[in-house]
Every structure is written in structure tokens, then in C-alpha cells.
Amino acid sequence: MNNTTNTATSQTLPVYKKRGQGAEIWRRFRQNKNAMVGMCIFLVLVSFALFAEFIAPYDPIEQDLLNIMQTPSRQHILGTDELGRDIFSRIVYGSRISMTVGLIAVGIAFVAGSALGVICGYYGGILDNVIMRFVDILMSIPAILLNISIVAALGTGLQNVMIAIGISNVPRFCRIIRASVMSLREQEFVEASRAAGAKDLYIVMRHIIPNCLAPLIIQATVSIGSSILQCASLSFIGLGIVPPTPEWGAMLSTGRDFLRKAPHLTTFPGLAIMAAVYAMNLMGDGLRDALDPKLKN
Amino acid sequence: MKLLEVKNLKKYFATKNGLLHAVDGVSLEIKKGETLGLVGESGCGKSTIGRLVIRLLEATEGEILFEGKDLAKLNKEEMRRMRCKMQIIFQDPYASLDPRKNVFESIAEPLRVQKVYSDKKELERHIYELMETVGLAQRLANSYPHELDGGRRQRVGVARAIALDPVFMVLDEPVSALDVSIQAQILNLLQQLQKEFDLTYLFISHDLSVVKHISDRVAVMYLGKLVEVSNYKAIFKDPLHPYTQALLSAVPVPRIDVQREKIILEGDVPSPINPKPGCRFAGRCRYCEEVCKTETPPLREISQDHFVACHFPGNRV
């Protein structure tokens, strides 16, 4: 390996492609056993959500009033619910609802939270104070009460539930991004690009945001889990998803009256919620180690 | 012709318990093609000056004349264009490169920001050329900062700095974080670039031997003020200010055949917040008299091109 500048002009200019660090992150993620378990459960649930039509043996809404609340049997793997509908099919279709609620609610919180967070973190000053006081106020009201009042104001139904859960998650995202933006703003590579004459917007988009994606992704993964839980709680109070759409929280809620007579009505939706949230938590932890900042140096 | 002239530069930071005098009335000038070494211990304000002269920080007071124009008066747009002429290299190779961008992107950034090239091929060619000039193998274009060692990361920093063909460069402790063998390679590279592109350097460091090696003129700073400025030979041969003398004697020298008189300073550097009048070094100075405690000694030209800020310069017991 000679170190003097290689004089020979290299024949083929190395193809300039942006080789992502994905390979590195994926390698570290794969080594974490728990995270892989979480990933598998997550993939199963996503496949349920995407291919519900093929996986579910029965139509989730089709009733069979002759044999209601059957315990698990060969035709109905997980048994039938209080109207004779196949529980397994309802859980499969239910995953579609829960995943959508999780993803879109977190999406709302992610976008709104990051926008506010970046403004506060980068510019500071009165704007930062005002927004942060607003965030403090939202944080001082427990999430579930916030959800209930928003749903009460907007009305029940999938769309409003998503908006409610989204709004109540905004403060958490805003705080995380504000913290990482404030620390990044002082970094020398930001000063370097400022010295090169870059405008603020350029610096935020090219340097600040890519570098605070890691904590965001971790929080997003965990928040999907907690959003599913919040949606189930809303259904439990009767403000959640409109029947007959199969949603795990609603199934758990209606099933609770038959807890003693037909426990399987609550056990399986409950386990489904638990599996989804558990998977999200495990993946969140796995990502936390994989995206660890010490990856930088 | 004076490329850069700074008059009575001041920079104060508001802190919880008072005003921190980081830079307290510094005046200096750098001729074109010259390297001015700025040396001093941590907390003396040398890095702040480095950022003030290229207006990365807004000065509290004082003028910064670059090629005759006062940078403080320029509006945002004019300042952005002036940025091409002046660049900065940082100390910590790990923090000065964006971990999410590869080498190619990091070097290309200044060119993209100033929209120098419209055609992509042109941009690529120039970047490979720059990489060659700083001694980086072309295959490293795709690698990420965490895959490179300290020396190579600093070379990327240098390539980025010279991308816009600047005239003036601030080097803020460029080699302090590197191992000795790599340090020498970078210093040679900087000297070679200075000759090749007729660059003017403001070289900031706490390492006296490195400063002596690379600078034409040297300025010694203590607690926000310049205490001694002269050409590199005079400062080391005939230091006049007591702090410079103590500083020189404190540096451990890798030679056992040289005997030197040991001056050990007592106590610690005083706090720069709400400093008292009089000479800042009075508390730790061997020759301290009453006048030193009350009157701040101005920077006076004692002998040809040798300035000292002390009431009793050159005093030797």
C-alpha cells in the first residue's frame, strides 16, 4: 500500500453512490435476539393486516347465531364470539385496524412533533418558550383524558380516534427532537457548513434532521405500541372504533361481560394487543442499541 | 498589504453570575501569505477570536477589516459571498464531519452551497482533484467518517476548506487531537498547501513547538488579552513577557542535552467573569508590583516588531 498520492488516473471513476449505513445498522440489529423476536411478531401482524382477506378463514362480520361463544374447535381455531363470529378472523382483520391506528397516529405526532421540536431547538428565544410552555400544558394533562375529550369533541370513529391519539403524543416527540437539535446545533460540522455560507434551512434539512432520526425512530416504534393500547382503552370506555369493525380493544371491551362464562372472548384479543405492544417495545430496544450514537465515532 | 486587520476586538458572554470577558480588546493584523500563530492555554479566548474574524460569532465591539472591508458592516447576502474567501478547520476530527454524510458529500457541500458547479461531472472531477491534493485515495469517496482514522478525517476537513479556493484560513488546533506521527503529515500538508495556493493562515494552538514550527509571527494570549506579539525567532529566543517565559519553560522538551531554568507558576488561571482592572497575570507573576494591580499594561512595541503588554518587560532575576 503506497501512500504517495497515486498518480495514475484511475481508469473507472468510482461510481458515486450513496452507500447507506443501513447494512451496518441491520447487522447490529440482527445480533439482538429479543429484537428479532419482536421483528418476527411485527412481521406476522403486518402480514395479517395486509393479507387479511387470504389468511382469515371466515368473514369477520358474518354471524352464526346458532353457535355463539363456542370454545376453540377445529372449524374455529380460536372459537366464536358473542354473535358467533370467528374470533381468529376478527383478530386478523383487527390487526389491520390496530396497525393503521398505530401508524397514522404516530405519523401525526411524528410530523407535528418534529416540526415544533426543530423550530424550538434551532431558533430558541420567545418562540421556543411559548411552544415549550404549550407542550408543558399538554404534558400536564394525562393522555387518556386528553384522548377522551378530543373524541368527545370530534365524535367517535376510526379517523377521530387516530387524530386524538396523535395529538396527545405530540409533546413527547417535540421534546425529544428539541433536545437533539439543541445539542447538534453546537456541533462543529454545523459551524463548518455555516462557515461555507449555508442558510439555516439548508443546515436544518441536510445536517440536523438526518442526525436526530435515530431517537425519533426509536420513540416512533415504542409509540406505535402505546397508541394501540390507548385505542383499546378508548374502546373500553365506549369511545373507540365503531362496531361492527373488528378492533382488538372493542372485542376486549364487549368480551369482558362474558369473562366468567366465555373467557376466550377476552383472552385472545388481549393476547393480540399484548403481542403487538410487546413486539414494538422489543423492536424499540433493538433499534436503540443498533442506532446507538456511538456508531458515529 | 494587510489581508486582515482587527481593531480593539471584544466579545462578552452573559452568564448566570456575571459577564464573561472571552476576548477583551484585541488588535492584530496578518499580511497576505503570512502565518500568524496564536498561542495560549485553554480558556484564554483564542478559539473565540478564530470564530470572530470569520464572523461565525458576532463581535460585541471592534472592527474586522478583511481586504479593507469591515465584515461587521456587511449584510447577510454580501457576507455569504465573502465566505468563499475565508474558511476554517476544526480541532476534533470526529466532530467536524457530519457522521451521516460520506467523504464525497462532506467535501462537495461548500461547492453545492455556493452553487459553483451546475454540471455533476464537473463537480465530481473537482472533488477527486481535491482529494488527491490532500492525499486521500479516491476509493475513500464512499466511506463514512467513523470508518476513517483521525488523520484521514482531518484531510477531509482540509479538502472541504480549500474547495472554494479561499484566501484566508483559520486553523483552530488542527493537529492537537492527532497522534505525533500523523500530526507531522498534516503539518507538512498545510505548509505545502500554503505555498501552492498562497494561503494566509491564523494558526491557533496550545502547543508551542507546533506553533513555532509553522508560524512566521506568534502572538501569545492570556485571559482574553494579547500579552506578547513578535516574529517566531524573537519570541522563543528572547521572551519578554513573564507569562511567555513561564510558558516556554513549562513545555517538556524531548532532549536530555538541553538544561533549562525551571519557572513553575503557582495557582490557577483566574475566572474570566467580571475581571478586575490591572494586569490579568498580576496574581501569578513573579515581578508583580503595585502598578500591575491597578493599571492595565497596553501592548507596546519594545523593540523592532516585538510588542509586549507588561510594565516591566524582559525583567530577569
Next chain:
Amino acid sequence: MKRKKMSLVSLLLVIALLLGGCGGTGGETGSGGESEPVRDTLIVGMDREPAGLDPTSTHVTTAVMIFNNIYDTLLSFDNEMKIQPRLAISYEQLDDVTYKFHLRKGVKFHNGEELKSSDVLFSFKRLYDIPAAKGQVSMIDPNGFECPDDYTFVLKTTEPWSALPAQICSSYLNIVSEKAVTEAGEDFNRNPVGTGPFQFVSWTAGDSIVVERFEDYWDEKALLKTINFRIITEATSRVIDLESGGIDIALAVGVTDIERLRENAATDLIQFNHTGIRYGAFNCSKEVFADKRVRQALNYATNVEIIRDVLYDKGIGAMPATTSVIPILSGRNTDLVQYDYDPEKAKALLAEAGYPDGFSVEYNFLSNTKNTRLGEMLQAQWAEVGVELVMAPLESATLTATLNAGEHDFCTANSTYALGDTIEGLYSFYHSSMHGTSRCRAYLSNPEIDALLDEARVEKNEDKREQLAYEIQALVHEEAPWIYIAYEYYNVGLLADVQGFKPAPNSAHDFSCVYIAEK
């Protein structure tokens, strides 16, 4: 300053003291120590918290129950809904609008005052200026009251009204002590004074209402010393609490727990016919339901048989309903027959009425397990005849507003005959003048039915009233504004050693004769 050594243990202790310590007060109410239930205290688990203890405040079933034990009305229903004398020994009807009541002597209020006709007058008069209770005395002439002496009380109705005696038994007309109300004013709602067998002790909002035996009650004294009505909204928790011995009586037990409570040796279950009927109502003022044939078609399209089996566990929880008048009331038209399940006929009728390929209708309901299941079954069954039932659950506040304003297409409800009078019930369900009130859901306006109802209302002769009731129910059956689902049984779970509990159809249960048998 002596530096306090901060070891880990004391750190945790500080957190615990700091946080745990701030809850010293409150929470310690409720009758006596809960460790071992004192056998002369009865703990009743009820499902809803009454809005207030002033008889003029709104009437939830649990409120009516408690009122019946701390107040008395002039007359009251017995368990066969027959009118019996109570505070009034007897009454005579002087003419077709005036009634004269002879009060019992020596009756004591809880505050020691003696019952006088002035108290009765006061109890009636105060209803006129309370919006929630005004409806109860709309038929009674506000200035037709007279108190010839301390123990006789005369009132006049605005027009001849056969149901007056039934109205007197209404829990709104419980007699309160004039002195107590004037003194307490607003606070009367929180500490009532009546003449009933039990007197009020305390009310911890959201937790429990405690009453204790009134020693000098005019009738024979209650057997129990105190009753603690605990509020447990969650049905499952209530039953678990009963089975684990935490409470003695659990009201409103769900259908699914009936069998288990019966089989369990430590508990048993009493079922009785509630004065209510579970039904689905079409809003006849809406254009699509104006046509009788559409309503009949949907009756044919509904398989009530199977719905009842699913909802009430094959007849364990309810009785089939063929008319809106409940079994224990007189004048029930027994020869009406339920619309049988005939989807083809339904389609034909729909086509005939101009809806060959069906239509879409919105179903407003309070989202609880029963309404949801009922809605989903109807949705499936009506889909077969091309009618799309859109589920539109509303929470309690918005639902009440929508139904009272008549904005709904279809809804389900469980209405009760609070007055225990057939004609009054039918009148409040179907008379066109009652649109906008809380019991009129069908918004039916049929002049023939209105005329019969008006006539029956003033008819004094008992058999004539029953004859009219028969005719009205037949006409209503033809109009089919409702789908009769079931007469629900009201299920009460109790521990095996609780004796003497006789439930009342209008849920005004009498706890004075309840006692706990020694094992």
C-alpha cells in the same frame, strides 16, 4: 453543616413518605370498619349513582329504590302493582276532578317533625317550578289544592284523569318535610329528610350512600340496622365482589352470570318482571318510515326469536314480547301475535312501498355490549332484504339530545311504565302530543290512536279503559312503529343468608323487611 449520610434505603424512604403521605384525609368514610362485615349491615352493590336524593331530581332506577326506603308517598304500588294506602289511610273521589285524602296521624319525619297536610301541600307545590319534575304534575291544577285541616288534603285535576291515583304513587311525589327543605335549601339534595323506614347517614360521591334504621317509623321498624349502597359500575366486578363475599346484594346482574349464581351454593338469584320493555323504534316522522308497509316489512325481516335467544341466553334473561304493555299490567292485549320471520314477504312489502332495492338507515344507540350486539344482528338480518343499517353510536349526552329532537332514523330503547298505568304508558309512547319527550321514540301521529288515547285517559270505568287499551294495542300492532324485542327480567344476586328481599317491578324495592339469617 453536618453532612447527612444519604444511603440508598433512606432515599427510597423519602420518596415513599413524600408521595404516600399526602393522602391522609378522605376515603375513610363508608359505614364502620370493613374488616369483617357486621351482620346487621347490608351492603348493596348498585350499578349507577343516583343524581341526587331530592325526589324532584332526575329518576334513575337506583334513585327510585333509595327514595322508596327514605320517603313515603300518599299511596303506593304493591308487588302486583296494585295501589295500596300508605301515608293516606284512604281517599275519596268527590267529583270527576276532585280527590280528598285522609292522612295517617302521628307519622314522624326523620327530623322529629310530625307529618301535616301542609307538608303534603308543600311537596306537591314545589314540583311546578322545577323543570325536571314539572311534567309529573301537568295534569294537576296548581291552585286547586286545599288543606281543610292538618290531616286532610284535597286536590283537583285540570280535567278528568283516571290515572290520578297511579300518579300519586310516583316517586316524584314522595312527601318531604317542609321545614327541612326550607332550612337546607340547596343542600337538601345531599341530606334528605323523609318519613321512610331508613334515614340518611352519609353520601361519598362515586363510592357509597349509607342509610340507617329510623327508630320511630310509623309502620313496623326495619329489621336491619344500616344499609350501605355501594356504587360499582363495572358489572363483572359487582358479581365477583358478591361471590367473594364483599357485598350482600348485587343489583342488575348480567344474563351470563344468572346460571352461575344459581348453581353456586353460597349465592342465589332472584328474577322478576321489570316494568320495562326492550324495543326498536322507527322514527315515523322520517319520510322513509312514514309508510306503514315499510315498518311492517322490517318487522317481517327481523328474526326476533333468534335475537332473543342470543341476547338473553335462550329465554333465561327475558320473556317474549308481543305488545308494548308489560304482562303484570291490566289491559294487556293477549291475542296479538308476533310478526313472524318472513324475508320474502318483507321484500314484497318493500317493493310495494316503492323501495324494491332497499334503502340505508342510521341506527343511533348508546355503545354498550347489548346495544352493539342487537345492532349487529339487525344489520345482518336487514341486509338480506336490501336494507343497509348504518351503525352510529353516540355517547349518552349527544344520544339523548338527538332522540329528543327526533333527528334519528332508528333507535333501540328500554322504556319503563314508571306510573304502572297502562293507558298512561301507551299515551306517553304513541300520542302525537308527546313528540320530543324522553319516552316517545316512534314519533307516531295517527289521529285514530290519539282519539282513543284521549278518551281512555278520562274514562273512569275500569273495564271500559281495558277495552280501549285492547283496541289501541291492536291498532298500534297494525301500525308497527316498534319491533318488540323482549320483556327483560331484572336479575338480583344475593348471598344465601340474605332473606326477605322482595323485589318491586318499578325497582322501588322495600329493604325494611330484609334480614340476614343466622347460619
Next chain:
Amino acid sequence: MIKYILRRILMMIPVMLGVTIIVFTMMYITPGDPAEIILEDGATPEAVAELREEMGLDDPYLVRYFRFVSDLLHGDLGTCYAIGQPVFDRLVQTFPNTMKLAALAVLVSTTLGLLMGIISAAKQYSVFDNVAMALAMMGNAMPNFWQGLLLMLLFSLWLGWLPASGFSSFKHMILPAVTMGTSSAAIIARMTRSSMLEVIRADYISTARAKGQVEYRVILRHALKNALIPVVTIIGIQFGRQLGGAVLTESIFAIPGVGKMMVDAIKARNFPVVQGGVLMIALSLSIVNLLVDILYAYIDPRIKSQYK
């Protein structure tokens, strides 16, 4: 330190004001009319109109808001529409119960979380580490209303150790507190574990070992105290979660807490109760956060010196 506390209390006022605005606006835009709910059976149109007038529900937004705030300043939280009892009395009855429950839940989650966090950090990548973390996360993943019902079945019915519902003795608080506590034990355990792992890698731990200190003293005396600092802030946040968690747990275990009252109040459009309840919850959260900060300064001398 006192100066800092006063400043923090002053800072609470704008937050409280903000809470009143948000809650009032939220209630204002919610459809459904309280007058109708109160009248319920007797809700004839004229009766409703008359009651609305009496309750001043027809006044414009600003008038009602300023009336609400001025009453608030006089310490009058308004009267509960349903029962007619002053909201303040209702809060006095229900609030201590929820606070006691939340405090016990925080104690449960803290002890559980700290224990699991420390042990799994000390024995990193061991079987215990994985099992403890998996269990903790399981507690967090389980919907707490379902968990409550199952615990009630197990402990009240089948084992008969604990009463199923009600709130008159300490025994009543165990089940609900455990239900609420397990969900945040996972977060505290994870936080303790990662902060312990970070601290164990610090130089002063090697210094302690180089002094010849025995390993468990190194962990407890040197590592734990430093690791606890970030955990204390988490405990403050958990208290907010517990108040939220109380809402469902209270309805399951029939506890007369502020959570359940709030849910019913929102559904019944009982505006004064909702406004009063949210204010009280927000106030208690801010106070708890302040207490946590003071505790924080007490543990970490670097911060204590800033406030002197």
C-alpha cells in the same frame, strides 16, 4: 434553593392558565347539551331552554370563560351540574384517593423497576437480564383494564386474599396499585439498566476498583448513586402516567377516584367537574415535578451548588 422554588411556582401560573384555556375550549366545542342530560326524562324543549338560561349556557365564549376564571380566583370551582354539590367538595373527596393510589403505584413501579434494572445491569446479557426485561415489558404491554380484571379474578375470587372492589382500607389499594404499577415498571427498569451500564463504564468506577474496593460496594456506593440521577426524573413523569392509568383502573375496582369521575363528567358534559378535575390533576403534576427536581438537586451536588 428557596429562590429557585419560588421561581418554579411562579412559572406554574402560566401553565395553569394555559390548562384552563385548553380545557374550557375543549368543553365549549363538545356537542351535546348538559341541560338536556340533567332533565333527562323531563327534557321538554321549553324546560331545556329555561334551564340553559338559568345555567348561562347561552352566553358567548368569552363571557363564560372570564366568569369561570374569576370564580376560580375566588376559589369557587363552580357546582357540579349532576349532583349540585360544589365541585371543590367532590374533588376533596375523590382526589386524595387517586393520589394515594398513584403514589402506591409509583412506589410499586419504582421498587420493581429499580430492582430489575440494577440486577440486569450487573449481570448483563445473563439469563436473568433477558428474563427480567422480557417480564417488565410484558407488564407494560398488557392493557391494564384487562390485567385488572384478571388480577381481581385471581386474588379476590379464587384465592380470596384481597377484596375485589371499594376503597376503605389499605388492602383495597393493593390490586389496583399493582395493576397500574406494572405498566411503568418496564420503563423505569430499562432506564435504570441503561444508566447503570453507562455509569459502570465511567473512569471513577475503575478508580474505585483500582483502590481495591470490593465489587458490590463499587456498584452500590459509586455506580448506583450516579445512575439514580436520571431515573429520578423518570419517576416524576411516571406519576403523570399513573394518574392517567387510574382512570380505567378506578372504574374496574370501583374506586371513588378523580379518574373515574372525570370520565363520567366528560360523557355527561359536566363542565365544572371536568374543568376542576383537570386543573387539580395538572396542579398536582406540576407540584410532583417540582418535588422531583428538589429531590434531584438533593442527590446531585453539582446541581445543588447552582441554586445556592
Next chain:
Amino acid sequence: MSQQEKLLEIKNLTVHYATVDGTVRAVENLNLSVDAGQTLGLVGETGAGKTTTVKTIMRILPVPPSIIKNGEILYKGEDLLKKSQKEMRSIRGEKISMIFQDPMTSLNPVLTVGDQIKEAIELHTKVNKRKAFELAGDMLETVGIKRDRANDYPHQFSGGMKQRVVIAMALACNPELLIADEPTTALDVTIQAQVLELMKRLKVQYNTSMIMITHDLGIVAEICDYVAIMYAGEVVEYGTREDVFLRAQHPYTKGLFTCIPDMYSDDNRLIPIRGLMPDPSNLPSGCKFHTRCDYKCERCEKEEPSVVEVSSGHYVKCFFALPQNVASSKVSVKMPV
């Protein structure tokens, strides 16, 4: 060197780290020894294995990633690697103690300075709490800090003062061997001078032998008696200060001297050592320095050179090492290319 007065002797110590990207060969059969009362300078750049070596002596290397392949560390004849943890604890702090590089993080921020020194004393001497606190006060005085500052917390001290506290703590039990891992690298020049003076004084006062790890040859010149130059996990040159400064033979040692700007000669061209730092996870074959050596030949690439004793006590690990019977300075050795 005669056997008996050797305080510490390391014999072909090999330590590797098992990491995710493969095994890192941090130390490769290293041989080193320290005599009683002497100061050994351990010089080398990043990744040379200096810290790994001294942490292995103290046995405070975290075991999961690190594996001690083979080798012995004889302390007064007893092999430290065979000792149990309990035995090691009685040696750490009392017989051998250690100072770390960054004063900012080597003191526990939540305990007072006095407590931390008292802890060291109480571990190894049977004294009650009050006496231990008094002794701690004495130690502070000896390192030039007023006794009443014992109740202050670390964040109330400057960098230099903190390093003095660390030194006080290390010398509290009068150890026979003090290991200092780059003690002054994080300090400013004038403060560094103060601390070096203090260490020189205490070394004599407590008659402790010392291992000073540094990459700054200036510090070695000021404080060390013997010098060992380390490169890629092994000692490439060992000798007295005069041997290494005046009669260095190994190309790496000479390269170190030529690439440091010298303040006392007017202008000297810097001759850098070309190439990159060795990657410990895949070290070059043969002589590990051949990739950067100007004098390398085929033999250097394939074979590992053996250690040559060029003069008494002066060892060089290089094929071109020439035994010198007479000491001469500044001999530029002509090397066949």
C-alpha cells in the same frame, strides 16, 4: 539484570479482545520489567497497547471482551495473574495503585473529595472513621490542597487540582508501585508542569517506583529513568533514557524523534512516519512496523525480528540492530535498501 531487585516483571504477556468485528490483538508477548525505586516510561501512540498492559497488571480489565492468552506478571516473584480476586484486592491500592488520564471523570461526582480518599485509607488500614478522615486531610496537604477543602465536591476543583486529589488518593497507602496512565495529557502546559514537579517530589519522598504511560517524549525526558517504546502491542526498543534519546536504533523510535517539531532548533524539516496507525484487528505479518519503515526488506515482511541486546540494558527488536561496544550519540546507521 540481576534477578532479585526486580519489583515487577512481565514475561511474554499476550492479551486479545474478542469484539464483534473479530479478535483485536492488543498486546503480543510483551516483556518488561521495573526495578524498585525506578521510573519506567512506557511510550507509544494510540492502539500501541499501553493501557491494556497496565490494566492487566491491576487485573481491572473487564473480562468478557478481554482474554489473557498467556504470559506471567511477577510482582516480587508472585504471578498476579494466578491470584484470586480477594488477594488482588489487598494488592490494589496498597501495593500497586493507579492514576487515570482524564481528571474530569476519574473522581466520583456525588461523593466529597475527603470521602473518596478516606475510602482508600479505610480499605487497607485498620483505623476508625475520624482518624481516616484526618489522614485524608494530611494527604491533601502533601499534594498542596488546603485540608478544609476535604468536604468539597469534585466539580468545585479545577483540572489540575483534581489530578492532585487523584494522586493523593493513589499514594494514600504508600504503595510500592504507582502506575500513571497519561496523567497530564488533559492538562494545560503550566498546570502540567506543576503536576510533574509534584510527582517527581512525591516519587522521591515515598520512594515509589513508577510506570509513566505517555506519548510525549518531553515528559519522558523529564521524569523517567528507563524507557520502553511500544508499537502495535509489543516493545520495539527498551533502554535507559540515554540509550533511547541518544543511541536509538529502531526506525520507529528514530521516526518519533524526527516528526516532533523541536523548539530549540531554528527550523527543522519534519520527517513524518509515513502510512497509517496499525489496525490491531489485522496486524501486518513479520515485523509489524515494516509497512511504515523506510529501511524494510523482504525479510522484515515475512519474519518477526528477535530482540537484540545492542548494549547492556539496551534492547532493540529489529534485524538491522547493531550491537554497539562503545556509546556514541547521533550515529546515523546506513541501512541497505
